[in-house]
Amino acid sequence: MAFRNLSCLSLIALSAIVSSSWAVRLGRRPGVRTLESLDISHEVQHKATGATLPPLDTIYTFDQLIDHENPSLGTFKQRFWFSYQYYEPAGGPIVLFNPGEEDASRLFGCLTNQYMTGYIAEAFHGAVIVLEHRFFGESNPYPDLSVKSFRVHTIQQAIDDHEYFAKNVKLPMPGGDQLGPEKAPWVLVGGSYSGALTSYTMASKPGLFYAGYASSAVVQAIADYWAYYEPIREFLPANCSADIQAVIAFVDQVLTSGNADEIQDLKDRFGLGDVTHDDDFAHARTCPLILFRTGPVVEVYGAWQNASVTTPGGGASDICDALEVDRASGKLAGPEGWGLDHALAAWGAYYNETLPPFTTDFAVPDIRLCFDTYDTQNPAYTSVTVNNWVRSWDWLLCTQFGWWQVGAPASQPSIISRLVDRQWYERQCVYMFPEAFSSPPVVFLDALRVNQQYGGWNTTTERLIFVNGLRDPWREATVAADGATSPGWDMQPHLLGDGYHISDLFLSEGVASPAINATQRQALEYLAAWLSDWQPSA
Template identity: 50%
Template sequence: MVVLTLLASLVLLLSCVDAFPSRAKGPASILPRPSIPHFENPLEGLPVVSRNGTQLPDYTHVYYFNQLIDHNNPSLGTFKQRYYHTYEFYELGIGNLSDDGVRRILGGPIILSTPGEVDASGYTTYLTNATLNGRIAQTLNGSTVVLEHRFFGSSNPYGDLSVASFRVHTVQQAVADLVYFARNAQLPMPGGDALAPGKAPWILVGGSYAGALTSYTMASNPGVFTAGYASSAVVQAIVNFWGYFEPIRQNMPANCSADVEAVITHVDSVIASNDTTAISALKSTFGLPLGHNDDFAAALLQNLFPWQSLQPDSGPNQAFYQFCDALEVQNGVSAPASGWGLDYALQAWGTYWKSAFYYQICGDDDVETCLGTYDITNPFWTYTYTGNAARSWQWLICTQLGFQQDGAPTGQPSIASRMVTPEWGLRQCTYRFPGAFGSNAAIASPNSTGINAVYEGWNTTVENIVFASGTRDPWKESTVAADGCTNAGSDSQPHLLSDGFHCSDLLIREGAASASVKSVQDTAVEYMAEWISQWKQTA
């Protein structure tokens, strides 16, 4: 098998949200979110015992915080923001000398994180030492908190996800939520009403979009958090984000990359020819008779997105490698590094779609319902029920972040079709959020420039924050490890790089599968310990 020389361990999938879009719930062409890896939750009812022998509530026990609906207008009141918490590893200790010369009894740090653009109930493992959050807590005698992001899961300021409700769904409001929580939460633990910043050190941890929030929060609110850890942090908002596919192209099996690039070059050539007969025949090869050529080209991206779910301990049965094997293994023989060539790869890719892949992502839906994006009457676009995470994430994409995953510029090798442009995705924003961009707007115009200006993007000057990136992360080009980033970091802002994938360093078990991921984890804990040791009480 083509992948055996790369990954020989048994398969154990860590599925990022939307690595495969949900089946039969609208167009499967929704682009993947940069979520932190999902990790199996601790069993509900599992006893949690602190070091002093006290039995604590389950990790899955839900708490609620009265969060401001609008930080710019507190008179609007509050909503119930869900969070999870444990003080399993918390211990009191002797603090540094305060300004009045007294050494006070203090506890370890509070490690706050949000899983970002997902329902937080599936991420309570981030309270435990199976993740870096918990390892930091265990090392520094701290307490962990997972706070649900507004407009995801059950943390909704309003009863729907309408354009009117989304007025308070912004990056700025999410940043303010983290700060307001740290300053005002009364945590359900001994002394939990006296742990605000200044009285206790706080560490902010996040991965992916939540990693960007870590950087953004510390940049705009200095002094609240003593230290931060940002894994695969997508700090640079980019509208034309063709760089998403570059780490995939550069790190996938060479034969698979060569053949995918050859097929995509052929697809673009056929579509550009405007030969309707040839275009129809091409679509038939894949069993995808879509009415719009860009929808057809975008459908082929579905075979690349499972890369986002890979981790160092993933095995050869992961969906991305199943796809590559379908192209590169012929009669039990793997293709050379140059691949089999266009003729074989085109037919093999088409057969893979028709024999298995279409049903896997579309089920019994017809092709237009599953993969088409031009039917504005499809009620999918305007489902405003709470808990619709894809809609909440798309609002941030359409209004502020951009992140349209598309084909590379002409002259640059590309495994994604150039028929997929930012306009293809931004047009869909006007379907989802009618009227939000002007009554006659054909496409949305995300204010990525504004986000980068306010929070510094690649050029962040935040201190006491660790940025961790992976060379195989498809989101790498929006992190400080991007090829276009000139911010080299410093001892007060170390940039750590592993051979990991997306947020690999947040999962302790991935350190066991990769020495470079483990090195990042170990180094990060050392930085956290150093910075926390320098903290002094100010309140």
């Protein structure tokens, strides 16, 4: 898809272009889009008074507790960005947005009305805060990302950050020391992981935030998350989906039942003859679904989940064109596809001729994401330097969430190899965090407790809006999942549009899609009704 010049809007739902190397291996994070910076060449002015305000990219810091269970350890500087350009003192809400697993320094676009955070603030005359998540960007309690430091890198610590911040921050605006949750309605907004964090915070801290808006909130921790690929399989063009399934089934058959010569021939067909481990080779079959081509460079950012409703095909058009358009005649396959022989040859040609050469050269980290996960000395495993979102995110995956995008069970069709299994991911957790985990299986994964403690699919939190997209590969981890039991109700509406991952957070997506626009309007109607009832408690 073409990048959209929406600053925060372009950053939150697309996986960031990764120069560090293991995001795809341990699990694509649910959120984060690539960014083209918002134009801040003009002054920011207060909408009502015309007064000149600080630039949107002004960085503020808050003295956050290192450990909420042991305040004696002191504080660290947690960064935040703030704007009150829409604020009016007669009861306007304070909208708090924690972007989750990202350096937040480029997210000042979230302060504007191009994004739902700023749009909510404008609609109800409120102010907006972007609060950087601990252990991401420069908001680090400790000077490294070691296992020892990660002792305080948990869901609960992040939740407690919300509470301590809301109750103690002095906002940089007139009267900003008199706007705590007891004196102004606070609205917590999140998308993807931070959408789940919104749900978790409101469930475990009742009354702290008056209302919440959770977009594509991945509330259910799931170890073997094979359902990630189900919306992709369902919404791919039928011919493309059929041919991908045929190739994957053949690949798995050869890798599990073929002899050494047959396996080598298969690898050679894709230009990956030097890939030693069969599971790494199998994982490389997912690359067309997670790679996006921009000129001669292939960039990793979750092509399907990050698509726009204005670009049908979900970012997988490259591989589908390669498989379904006959190179000799230019003819397009029918709904059943061409079949295995044609698809296998076409996919091999796509890898060998369209994509840059696959190599184990460390100078090509983006391509190397798809294989060679066994090198325990790779800096992606060993570096503990701060502002490495991959390491900080993988700690949460390995300890609390899982969300490992494995092949489907044998009873289900699959568009990725079943050799990409839980053990493939667990091994990498051990390699990245050997001080914490000695060997697979990863018995330290705490997904069940996460769901029990924070509600998962079945949360009953009031004044919390969930918005989801039919085409979102994270759908089955949200309240819109087939396995979820709660349909929602007036105090916890579950809204569903036709978009991808957190499409509803983009005002531009609502312009393009009547269904997304309807969910955005419904959400504002709920907020309007709830905010009209708010009363200060002190």
